[in-house]
Amino acid sequence: MRIALFATCLGDTLFPEAVKSTAVLLARLGHDVVFPPQQTCCGQMHVNTGYQREPVPLVRNFAEQFGDPSIEAVVMPSGSCAGSVRHQHEIVADRYGDAALRAGVATVKTKTYELSEFLVDVLDATDVGAYFPHRVTYHPTCHSLRMLRVGEKPLRLLRAVEGIDLVELPEADACCGFGGTFAVKNAATSSAMLRDKMDHIAGTGAKVCTAGDSSCLMHIGGGLSRIKSGTRTLHLAQILASTRTAPHALTEAAR
Amino acid sequence: MPAVPPRSPYGTGHLRGERTFPEAAHDELGNEQLRRNLGRATHSIRAKRLDVTGELPDWEQLRDAGSAIKTDTMNRLPGLLEQLERKVTEHGGTVHWARDGVEANEIVTRLVRRTGSDEVLKVKSMATQEIGLNEHLASQGIAALETDLAELIVQLADDRPSHILVPAIHRNRDEIREIFLRRIPGVDPALGAAPAELAAAARAYLREKFMTAEVAVSGANFGIAETGTLSVVESEGNGRMCLTLPETLITVMGIEKVLPRFQDLEVFLQLLPRSSTGERMNPYTSLWTGVTPGDGPQEFHLVLLDNGRTAALADTIGREALNCIRCSACLNVCPVYERTGGHAYGSTYPGPIGAVLTPQLAGMHAAKDDPNSSLPYASSLCGACFDACPVKIDIPSLLVELRHQHTEQSKTTAEKLAMTAAAAVMKRPKLFTAAQRTAGLGRVLAGRDGTFSRLPPPFQGWSDSRDTPAPPPQSFRSWFASADGAATMRAAAEEGARHTDDDPQEAQ
Numbered sequence: 001m002r003i004a005l006f007a008t009c010l011g012d013t014l015f016p017e018a019v020k021s022t023a024v025l026l027a028r029l030g031h032d033v034v035f036p037p038q039q040t041c042c043g044q045m046h047v048n049t050g051y052q053r054e055p056v057p058l059v060r061n062f063a064e065q066f067g068d069p070s071i072e073a074v075v076m077p078s079g080s081c082a083g084s085v086r087h088q089h090e091i092v093a094d095r096y097g098d099a100a101l102r103a104g105v106a107t108v109k110t111k112t113y114e115l116s117e118f119l120v121d122v123l124d125a126t127d128v129g130a131y132f133p134h135r136v137t138y139h140p141t142c143h144s145l146r147m148l149r150v151g152e153k154p155l156r157l158l159r160a161v162e163g164i165d166l167v168e169l170p171e172a173d174a175c176c177g178f179g180g181t182f183a184v185k186n187a188a189t190s191s192a193m194l195r196d197k198m199d200h201i202a203g204t205g206a207k208v209c210t211a212g213d214s215s216c217l218m219h220i221g222g223g224l225s226r227i228k229s230g231t232r233t234l235h236l237a238q239i240l241a242s243t244r245t246a247p248h249a250l251t252e253a254a255r
Numbered sequence: 256m257p258a259v260p261p262r263s264p265y266g267t268g269h270l271r272g273e274r275t276f277p278e279a280a281h282d283e284l285g286n287e288q289l290r291r292n293l294g295r296a297t298h299s300i301r302a303k304r305l306d307v308t309g310e311l312p313d314w315e316q317l318r319d320a321g322s323a324i325k326t327d328t329m330n331r332l333p334g335l336l337e338q339l340e341r342k343v344t345e346h347g348g349t350v351h352w353a354r355d356g357v358e359a360n361e362i363v364t365r366l367v368r369r370t371g372s373d374e375v376l377k378v379k380s381m382a383t384q385e386i387g388l389n390e391h392l393a394s395q396g397i398a399a400l401e402t403d404l405a406e407l408i409v410q411l412a413d414d415r416p417s418h419i420l421v422p423a424i425h426r427n428r429d430e431i432r433e434i435f436l437r438r439i440p441g442v443d444p445a446l447g448a449a450p451a452e453l454a455a456a457a458r459a460y461l462r463e464k465f466m467t468a469e470v471a472v473s474g475a476n477f478g479i480a481e482t483g484t485l486s487v488v489e490s491e492g493n494g495r496m497c498l499t500l501p502e503t504l505i506t507v508m509g510i511e512k513v514l515p516r517f518q519d520l521e522v523f524l525q526l527l528p529r530s531s532t533g534e535r536m537n538p539y540t541s542l543w544t545g546v547t548p549g550d551g552p553q554e555f556h557l558v559l560l561d562n563g564r565t566a567a568l569a570d571t572i573g574r575e576a577l578n579c580i581r582c583s584a585c586l587n588v589c590p591v592y593e594r595t596g597g598h599a600y601g602s603t604y605p606g607p608i609g610a611v612l613t614p615q616l617a618g619m620h621a622a623k624d625d626p627n628s629s630l631p632y633a634s635s636l637c638g639a640c641f642d643a644c645p646v647k648i649d650i651p652s653l654l655v656e657l658r659h660q661h662t663e664q665s666k667t668t669a670e671k672l673a674m675t676a677a678a679a680v681m682k683r684p685k686l687f688t689a690a691q692r693t694a695g696l697g698r699v700l701a702g703r704d705g706t707f708s709r710l711p712p713p714f715q716g717w718s719d720s721r722d723t724p725a726p727p728p729q730s731f732r733s734w735f736a737s738a739d740g741a742a743t744m745r746a747a748a749e750e751g752a753r754h755t756d757d758d759p760q761e762a763q
Contacts, residue, residue, distance in 0.1 A: 007731045009681065013691045014724060016731035020743070023735065027747035035735050041681040048636060050658025051674045057682035088655075146638035175590045179635025186633060187716025188281045192290075192594040193635070194720065222721030225706060 001123075002032045004066050006076040006085075006112075008214070009041035015214040018235035022077045022115055025128060025241040029119075036065040044084035047092060049181045056096050059089045063104030066112075073122060074112045077237045079144030079212045082114035087147060114144060115237055116154040116212055126156045131244045133163030133251060137206035138236075139197070139220065141213040142175050154212055154236055161239060167204045171196075178219035194223045201231055208250070212236045260565035261354065262618040268356040268387045268562070269415070270617035272601015275629035280599040289425050293596050296424045297587045303533025304584060304643070311525070320522045321646040325578035328515060329568060335480040335513045336559060342483025346545020348555040353507075355562045356386030362558050363388060363472060363505055364395050370503050370554075372397075372469045378487055378494040379403035380474025381419060381581055382507045382560055384603040385616075388472065399472065400464055402493035404457050411438040417597035419583040419604065420531050425596050428453065461493065471497035471552070475508040476580070477523060478557070481516045484544045485557065488527060488537045498541045504552035509560050511568075511577040523580060526645040530582035563616030572656045576611045578646045585640035585650060591633055600633065601626050607640035611653045619661055628665075631657035669713075688733075694726045701725035 003026055011019040026033045042062055043055030062085065066074045076082055086109050093105040119125050138158055144150045158166050177183065177193025197220060201209050209224070211217050214235055221233035234250070242248035263270050272279060283289060308314050328335060340350040353359035367375055375392065377383065377399050389399040389410070401410045405423040409416050412434045416422030423431065428448040435442055435453065439460050446456055473494065477486040485506055487494050498504060514523065528537040546555050568574050586592045586606030597605030602613040610630040619628035631654045640650040662671060680686045701707050706722040709715070717723070734740040 009687075012731045013694060014726050016727060016729065016734055019731040020734060020740075023744060024747040027744055028751045030748075030751035032748075033744065035732065037732060037736070038684045040684055040687045043678070043681075046674055046678060048655060048658075049670070049674065050631070050655070050660075050662040051671075051678075052659050054674050054678040058678060061682055061684075142635070142637035142639075146642060173639075175635050175637035175639070177590070177635060179637065182632065182635045183721075184714055184717050186277050186280065186591070187719060188277070188284050189591055189594055189633075190635070190717075191720040192284055193590050218724065219721060222706075222723055225704075225722040226708070226720060 001072050002034065002070055004068075004071040004074050005033055005035050006039060006042070006062075006066065006074055006081065007035070008076055008078045008081045010218070011077055011214050014218065015235065018077050018214050018237050021235065021237040021241035022075065025237060026075065028241075029123060029125060029128065034071070036068075039065045042081045042084045042089075043092070044081055044088065045180055047084065047088045048179075052092050053096050055092055056101070059092050059097070059105065060101055062089065063101065063108050066108045067104050072111065073118060074108065075115060075118045076112070077115045077212065077235055078214060079114045079141050079148050079150065080215060082112055082117075083143040083147035085109060085112045114148055114150060114212060116144070116157055117148060117150050119157060119240075120153040127160035128157065128240050130161040130240045130242055131163055131251070132161050132239045132242045132248060133165075134208055134254070135165040135167060135204075135206045136208045136210055136239065137167050137169040137201060137204040138172070139169055139176060139201075139209055139211045139216065140172055141211050141216045144212045145173055150212070157236070157240060158210070162244075164239070167206055169204055169209075170200045172200075176216050176220050178216045180215070183219060190219075191223075194219060198223050198227065198229065202229060206231060208239070209233050210236050210239055260561075260569055262563040262566045263385075263616050264355050264357060265617075265620055268385055268617075269603045270385060270563075270613050270627075272599075272626045274601065275626045276599055276601070276633040277629060279601060279626075280595040280633070283595045283599045288427070289596055290594060292425055292427050293593055296421065297593050300421075300533055300587045304530060304587065307529045307533050307535055311529070317522060317525055318645055318647050321526045321580070322578065322648075324514065324519050324522060325580075325646050326575075328513060329511070329574055329577055332510065332513070332568060335515055336510055338480040339478050339483060339513055340559070342480065343485075343545055343555075343557050344483075346483050348483070348545040348557055351556060351558045353558050353560050353562070356560070359386050359507055359558050359560050359562070360388055360391040363507065364392060364397065366503070366505050366556055367392070367397055367470050368395075370470050374398045374400065374468060374470070375505075376464060376468045376471040376497045376501065377401045377406070378471065378473035378497045379406045379422075379489065380472070380507065381603060382474045382509050383472060384416065385509075386507070386560065386562060388507070402461055402464070402497055403489070404454060404491055404493070407457055407461070408434055411435070415598060416603070417605065418586060419581050419606070419609075420586075421583075425598075465493075465496040465500055468497075468501050470503045470505065471501040472505045472507065473498060475506050475512055476527065477520060478508050478513045479515075479517050479520070480513050482544055484517065484542050486520070487541045488524070489539050489541075490532065490534075490537055492539055495539050495541050498543060499551045501552055503554040503556075504543075505556045505558065507558045507560055509562070510564050511579075527580055527582050530580075530584040530643070530645040563618070566618075567612075567615040570615065573611070573615050573653055573660075575648050576608065576615055576653055578648055579608050579612060580646060582645055584643040584645060588639040588643045589634075590637060590639070591635065595633075600630060602630075607634060607650045607654075608644075608648065610634060611648075611650055611657060614657055614661075619657075619664065628661050631661060688730075691726070691730045691732075695728060695730070698725040698728070
């Protein structure tokens with residue numbers, strides 16, 4: 001299948017390893033992975049902060065870059081960006097776009113997937129041949145959980161990972177407190193939410209906390225780093241892309 | 256274009272706090288006792304709600320029905336209200352229309368004065384909280400006594416409610432005992448802090464009032480257009496006492512509380528108690544239609560309150576918030592409310608629905624200086640409220656919509672400039688790539704562990720408790736375009752091809 005990878009602005013710039021893992025994983029599963037180089041950002045930060053005129057060119061760029069009919073699926077390692085493409089681009093296009101934009105948005109929306117839903121729903125793959133011998137806990141990010149309804153899909157993928165010690169996170173579906181600009185505008189409230197999330201993570205004894213969104217992981221990881229917890233964050237794609245022949249650096253270091 | 260209907264007048268009632276949400280929340284977050292009380296209460300009510308909603312096989316259909324009835328109601332609200340007025344009048348009641356809280360307060364005051372009484376009993380009511388009726392009556396020499404236990408606690412403590420349903424959620428037993436000892440005349444100094452003892456003390460105090468009061472003021476959970484029937488649901492029986500014992504009953508009802516048919520109660524009397532208190536049915540459901548000679552209040556007045564509701568109704572997107580049945584399920588699941596409590600929202604309506612409803616009813620007048628303009632941002636958009644709402648109000652989308660209205664109304668701000676600049680960079684891939692490279696250069700400013708521990712304004716709040724990773728030397732796009740990237744992808748593809756040869760089922 002010809003898959004276009006959307007790196008997301010945050011993944012591209014700050015967390016390239018998560019995107020690399022996504023690309024490698026999809027190629028390894030036998031798919032043709034392309035990267036439309038003119039892609040930038042989905043505009044979610046703008047919309048969620050209250051700006052809908054400003055991201056019109058971003059929405060247009062997204063529709064143009066991924067509208068190519070030869071692209072069968074647009075896959076991204078982010079539940080919130082997939083949620084934005086599927087639920088917010090239409091709002092922006094309806095309000096400030098033209099007919100062409102509305103049509104483009106409608107086309108791209110139907111072939112856009114977050115990584116775990118693409119693997120499970122489209123490829124029907126739960127065992128992707130991964131190997132990751134560590135204690136891991138999974139945080140289901142809010143937009144994956146409630147905007148995309150990915151449900152158990154990421155957990156099904158993780159349970160199939162060889163060597164993994166997957167431990168349940170208490171109150172997993174509680175928000176970590178990131179919420180984009182919420183963490184800046186309401187930093188104190190966000191920190192209070194983060195503290196509880198970190199306490200729950202600590203309680204699992206996991207070495208790694210994983211999730212399907214680099215943004216939430218940046219928040220949780222930033223907090224864990226500040227308190228020198230010894231637990232680190234890794235994107236779900238990095239665990240799924242780790243194999244016996246090409247283990248994740250964490251696994252190599254543990255040897 | 257028709258003029259926008261008036262919102263609740265600025266400076267009246269309780270639809271606006273003194274400070275912005277982040278400022279008020281900051282203080283509340285520092286109160287450990289408050290956070291413990293709130294955490295315990297919201298967790299226990301959350302679990303109870305899940306139990307009793309989970310046991311209904313048609314819960315989702317009930318939610319759909321509730322949503323559909325409410326949407327239908329809002330679509331033909333004027334006609335339904337006129338029908339309600341007709342029916343109430345037919346049954347011997349009197350209907351008054353109040354454009355805003357000021358008018359409603361004046362109407363109630365006039366009606367109480369006419370009875371010659373200077374004391375009224377109150378049934379817990381959000382509408383009268385919203386307009387500040389008690390304070391207005393006090394200024395006119397009329398004492399209003401709250402009879403709901405939690406509302407009484409709040410009133411005796413000169414406090415403000417912190418929750419729609421559990422106004423004293425932020426208080427624990429010991430605090431309540433202190434309040435009673437201080438404020439209830441003649442209370443036994445040996446009063447203990449056990450719930451039964453506290454309830455008994457309040458009961459003894461209230462019983463005498465019930466027997467002597469001549470006027471009661473209530474709100475209404477529902478008003479049935481078809482029959483002119485009003486309804487209050489409650490748990491303690493205090494409402495039933497107020498609704499039946501006094502000679503005069505005055506009900507203040509927000510105009511959005513009307514329901515078309517009597518049979519609609521079938522849906523809402525299942526949705527409301529299960530969503531709010533986690534009970535299958537609330538202990539007391541009072542229904543009354545006008546007056547019945549020789550039984551109950553002989554004079555009944557219904558005050559229909561607008562106070563910004565028509566303005567909300569005129570908003571094609573935001574009007575969905577009027578479907579709210581004030582169950583407070585969204586408060587109990589909200590991670591923001593759980594940490595800050597209701598006072599931080601500065602409004603009678605706290606929590607997620609309050610963050611939507613308050614700015615709609617009262618506006619976000621003075622743009623960024625109005626505390627109400629900070630409310631739509633008092634959410635991480637986690638969506639737990641949407642999942643919990645018994646009438647399926649899409650609160651996160653409404654918050655995003657209000658944020659948009661706010662940024663459209665406000666003048667040029669630093670944030671707006673930054674957003675415009677960010678969009679200008681991100682719409683041009685070349686500029687975006689250049690910006691990535693510049694950001695990558697920022698690594699030289701990072702600490703030895705490759706993170707930033709201090710960020711400049713406006714990010715200082717973020718960096719108070721989080722390290723921020725420095726951008727790695729190579730962005731994904733430059734890796735993908737590099738020889739290394741190409742080789743890695745080739746190797747992965749070869750492995751994929753082998754994989755496909757081994758097991759043709761695995762990949763198409």
